[in-house]
Amino acid sequence: MDVMARTLDPPRRDLCTDCGVSRTSDPRRCGRACQFIRPDYARLERRVHGRERDPARPDELHFGPFRRMLRARLRAPRPGAQWTGITTRIAERLLETGAVDAVLTMKAHPDDRWRPVPVLVTDPADLVHCRGMRMGYAPLLALLEPARAAGYRRLAVVGIPCQVYALRELEREFGFERLYVIGTPCSDNTTTENFHRFLELLADDPATITYLEFRADYHVELRYADGRSRTIPFLMLPISRLPRDFFPLTCRTCVDYTNVLADLTVGYMGGQGEQWLLVRNERGEELLSLLGDELATAVPGSAGNRRAPVKGFLANTLRAAGGLPLRSMPRWLRPVVGWLMPKVGPRGLEFARARVEMKACETVAHLRREQPKRVRSMVPPHVWALVEPYGLRSGAGERDR
Ligand SMILES: Cc1cc2nc3c(=O)[nH]c(=O)nc-3n(C[C@H](O)[C@H](O)[C@H](O)COP(=O)(O)OP(=O)(O)OC[C@H]3O[C@@H](n4cnc5c(N)ncnc54)[C@H](O)[C@@H]3O)c2cc1C
Ligand code: SF4
Ligand code: SF4
Numbered sequence: 001m002d003v004m005a006r007t008l009d010p011p012r013r014d015l016c017t018d019c020g021v022s023r024t025s026d027p028r029r030c031g032r033a034c035q036f037i038r039p040d041y042a043r044l045e046r047r048v049h050g051r052e053r054d055p056a057r058p059d060e061l062h063f064g065p066f067r068r069m070l071r072a073r074l075r076a077p078r079p080g081a082q083w084t085g086i087t088t089r090i091a092e093r094l095l096e097t098g099a100v101d102a103v104l105t106m107k108a109h110p111d112d113r114w115r116p117v118p119v120l121v122t123d124p125a126d127l128v129h130c131r132g133m134r135m136g137y138a139p140l141l142a143l144l145e146p147a148r149a150a151g152y153r154r155l156a157v158v159g160i161p162c163q164v165y166a167l168r169e170l171e172r173e174f175g176f177e178r179l180y181v182i183g184t185p186c187s188d189n190t191t192t193e194n195f196h197r198f199l200e201l202l203a204d205d206p207a208t209i210t211y212l213e214f215r216a217d218y219h220v221e222l223r224y225a226d227g228r229s230r231t232i233p234f235l236m237l238p239i240s241r242l243p244r245d246f247f248p249l250t251c252r253t254c255v256d257y258t259n260v261l262a263d264l265t266v267g268y269m270g271g272q273g274e275q276w277l278l279v280r281n282e283r284g285e286e287l288l289s290l291l292g293d294e295l296a297t298a299v300p301g302s303a304g305n306r307r308a309p310v311k312g313f314l315a316n317t318l319r320a321a322g323g324l325p326l327r328s329m330p331r332w333l334r335p336v337v338g339w340l341m342p343k344v345g346p347r348g349l350e351f352a353r354a355r356v357e358m359k360a361c362e363t364v365a366h367l368r369r370e371q372p373k374r375v376r377s378m379v380p381p382h383v384w385a386l387v388e389p390y391g392l393r394s395g396a397g398e399r400d401r
Contacts, residue, residue: 020139033169038377064260080131093290095124105158136192154178160186161256183262217342270352304346306354360386
């Protein structure tokens with residue numbers, strides 16, 4: 001069975017990624033649930049994981065509470081998946097084993113492979129249509145009420161961090177008997193319309209691009225409908241030709257890259273070419289155990305030093321004054337540095353730490369510039385701790401926690 005999102009009430013707030021809450025029967029829920037008002041990660045981490053992140057434990061300041069981290073891949077990668085398909089395979093297993101009545105996730109719009117459309121899936125075979133990454137956001141949580149109305153009592157949700165934050169704030173109101181949350185990291189998202197403009201700059205026939213990923217080896221990978229693939233070093237991307245407002249302020253300032261409130265986070269940043277899993281609590285262990293021998297795992301590695309790249313990124317962000325952080329590097333040097341970065345730049349967990357710190361720097365820099373009054377409420381303590389080594393400290397009136 002397949003239920004598409006209805007369109008009740010469009011979002012009204014200026015900082016909003018249309019997570020779907022404003023489209024429920026009570027749009028006032030946004031005031032209680034929205035990540036873009038006064039996010040309280042410590043409280044929710046305590047409720048979901050039994051404790052908040054502990055900066056004394058390695059990597060928790062950066063990645064949130066977790067029990068263990070893994071490099072992982074499905075021994076039989078699934079066609080059409082973004083990486084090997086761990087996310088949708090777990091969702092399939094939840095349905096196959098009867099652990100849940102339905103999975104709430106995204107599928108591709110029938111007319112646009114890049115546009116996410118929320119869907120409630122009850123037949124495991126239908127998850128094949130959900131594989132792969134779409135760019136943009138869509139009102140996932142608008143289907144929570146229809147899920148209850150359809151009688152689903154045990155639900156799994158696959159979501160990006162701003163959706164998962166609102167879900168955790170509201171989960172008790174919806175009263176599911178059991179809720180599993182699989183989260184993916186998310187950063188640099190934009191509207192599907194903007195993303196199409198980016199694709200137009202990358203290829204003469206953008207409609208033939210079927211896959212895109214910003215890989216941890218500093219290259220974007222593109223795949224085409226005819227089976228070809230191509231990689232482009234980050235430094236050679238046509239960033240300078242994108243409009244200044246290409247990334248909305250929400251996605252430049254959100255404060256949870258790694259989806260810390262999920263039971264299990266499935267990403268790639270710390271995976272050195274494979275997937276990267278953060279098992280955050282007992283329910284996350286349960287989700288992972290559904291894969292049994294299908295999963296090959298290893299200990300994540302770490303190499304390089306993030307300090308200089310993060311410092312450089314912050315300087316570029318400040319110089320860009322609200323636009324895209326272009327590097328002040330001559331054109332001729334770019335291919336050389338593009339070749340060098342995967343060899344000498346931060347790799348594995350150090351790459352993931354670097355990306356989390358860059359995002360934290362962006363949050364502070366962009367909010368200060370565009371919505372200074374919101375710095376106080378929107379920047380949680382862990383973000384201040386992440387940016388401090390780079391000389392960004394809270395000023396007068398910028399901090400209430
Ligand atoms: C916009 C975006 C940015 C991301 N950025 C990073 C990043 O910087 N670092 C990182 O480690 N990982 C990032 N990810 C996650 C990563 O791309 C993979 O989705 C993840 O590693 C799972 O791979 P998989 O093969 O297990 O997924 P699959 O089995 O292919 O399943 C993908 C799942 O993601 C859901 N999904 C796809 N697009 C969206 C969307 N737009 N909104 C909500 N759900 C969606 C699908 O419905 C499906 O359930 C990002 C994901 C998105 C959507
Ligand atoms: S809770 Fe969701 S729908 Fe409501 S304002 Fe926030 S992002 Fe938008
Ligand atoms: S970048 Fe942040 S705000 Fe934007 S869609 Fe992803 S999680 Fe949501």
